[in-house]
């Protein structure tokens with residue numbers, strides 16, 4: 342069996358340990374000879390890297406492991422780049438969330454003005470990663486989690502249309518796991534139909550292996566409890582704000598009970614509620630800094646101090662499963678059905694052909710083959726057209742350095758009440774992002 346080499350870009354990410362643990366757990370199905378980490382923050386990456394070196398040495402000493410800030414070292418001779426960088430780190434996420442709230446608008450990592458600001462930071466960094474990958478390992482595939490995935494995917498479509506990059510999100514995978522608990526099955530037992538944009542979509546069918554439609558049963562549950570389940574799905578999703586989000590799905594369902602909604606729709610359908618329930622002094626960024634980041638980095642430091650990872654402080658979650666499954670599907674041409682963010686090209690026949698949509702695809706060694714999801718109804722189509730236009734305007738604004746298009750993008754976002762608020766917000770975001778955004782004219 343061929344052995345592969347993987348580089349994880351954003352080596353210092355809180356998600357890196359989970360992915361490496363998953364890779365180590367999957368060697369019988371996805372053999373590796375090398376794992377590398379790449380990050381542009383040497384200090385942050387060193388902590389994660391030193392801890393993982395101990396874990397790998399204990400579990401599979403034959404795997405070569407290295408971490409580096411050199412693009413050439415990182416990207417030479419690799420088959421897969423698993424990317425999850427955060428341009429501007431949590432310091433900028435905090436501003437993405439807090440600046441809009443000052444204007445009475447939702448403050449969120451990937452939705453509304455926060456997501457737009459983050460997109461303007463991420464585009465250049467992702468393009469840089471693609472260029473490193475193509476320079477040093479032209480055959481390599483990039484599997485990209487880096488957010489905001491919708492804007493990043495549109496930027497890749499426009500700026501690097503022929504690159505081997507697949508943009509992905511773990512939210513539908515995590516929610517499907519919740520659905521499987523609701524009906525007493527496993528996610529592998531379920532076959533779904535889904536359409537939308539990233540963090541903006543709906544399940545139209547959830548069937549078991551015999552072809553029985555389970556959507557009505559799941560709908561009954563969600564209409565009472567949202568996606569809150571008794572069994573915890575992912576450790577970070579025990580945080581109060583995420584529990585609230587899973588619960589809120591019941592109000593999303595009420596707007597169109599035919600389909601099961603992605604939880605992120607709450608920012609577009611109930612923005613007033615979300616603002617009222619936000620603390621402008623302590624947002625999700627603070628919760629993550631005080632929670633997941635502390636947990637992961639203390640676990641790493643404790644492994645380094647004790648010189649062993651045998652205490653099992655690093656955990657595998659849905660996020661890690663999904664990206665490793667995707668790599669395997671490409672490596673072994675499995676034609677597995679997976680949700681990916683791809684160019685529509687008629688898969689949703691009554692929606693723009695050049696929109697980046699999130700839909701089921703068959704995945705094999707030439708990438709993704711989108712599956713037709715049929716025509717979509719007016720309500721969802723209207724919402725998606727507005728949102729996809731926002732995402733396209735952001736990418737155009739980044740390419741053209743256009744203040745006007747950024748203003749239009751913010752004005753068009755369903756989360757922003759007027760062009761006046763959009764302009765005031767934009768002027769604040771420009772100041773906060775001056776080290777990251779192109780200069781807008």
Ligand SMILES: NC(=O)c1ccc[n+]([C@@H]2O[C@H](COP(=O)([O-])OP(=O)(O)OC[C@H]3O[C@@H](n4cnc5c(N)ncnc54)[C@H](O)[C@@H]3O)[C@@H](O)[C@H]2O)c1
Nearest residue numbers: 351353354355356380381382425426427466487488510511
């Ligand atoms: N698509 C999804 O569904 C999904 C799910 C979870 C997380 N994410 C994304 O994964 C990323 C990581 O999240 P996190 O909370 O672990 O963040 P994190 O800040 O802990 O890690 C990100 C790492 O990226 C590094 N980085 C930033 N810019 C870089 C660049 N240009 N080159 C190389 N490295 C760079 C940082 O130094 C940091 O170590 C974020 O973009 C997050 O939004 C996406």
Ligand SMILES: O=P(O)(O)OC[C@H]1O[C@H](O[C@H]2[C@H](O)[C@@H](O)[C@@H](O)O[C@@H]2CO)[C@H](O)[C@@H](O)[C@@H]1O
Nearest residue numbers: 488510511512515516575577625629658659660
């Ligand atoms: O607020 P954060 O940083 O905890 O999470 C933001 C991310 O949320 C989603 O990812 C979830 C995922 O749905 C869940 O299954 C599990 O793996 O945890 C992830 C992170 O908490 C979303 O899909 C990402 O795009 C967000 O970055």
Ligand SMILES: [Mn+2]
Nearest residue numbers: 509510511512
């Ligand atoms: Mn996501």
